[in-house]
Amino acid sequence: MVQYYWNPNFQQPNFQQPNSQQPIPMPTQGTTPSGRPVLPIGETSYIENILRLxxxxxxxxxxxxxxxxxxxxxxxxxxxxxxxxxxxxxxxxEEATGHQFLFPMIYFDYAEFLGQVNYFPQNMQQRQI
Structure with a gap:
């Protein structure tokens, strides 16, 4: 078991902030012809991304x-x-009342979709041994 505790003698590493003059590349998000969101390349299967799909x-x-x-x-x-x-x-x-609820994800347990779940394409590549 790992225990974490506060140590007043611990020195945080000094990370340099990027120069504010340099643009930070941001991935773009678009939609498909059906109106479904398309996630940027490199997105992983986090719950919020699956919910977005x-x-x-x-x-x-x-x-x-x-x-x-x-x-x-x-x-x-x-x-x-x-x-x-x-x-x-x-x-x-909510379907019955039309009420909208804003929930923090920390309270999300799971979802049961009534149809097929849209998920990321699974491209399994063969590994060379």
Missing amino acids: NIGEPGIFHFSFTHTVGEALNVRNITGSVEEAGRDHVIVK
Whole structure:
């Protein structure tokens, strides 16, 4: 087991900030003819990226909150669809009421999509031994 603790004698490494004059290349994000988002090359299969690929797809989204007082209040299941997904949040629209919910991703447990899940293309290349 690794234990982490504060050490007042520990010196942080001195990282230099990039020159503000130099442009930082940012990947672009577009859409396909069907309107689905296209993620930049090199994106990996993080949950928020998978949710982004499934914007508008119907499903049940499960969230839990450990800090609530009542046990009945610590779980929220939304039947609806993802409207937007960011690095640390997701916006889910409830199908029955039209309400929109903004949930931090730390409370996201899992999603059950009612149809096929859109996922990144899996290109398995043969390895040379």
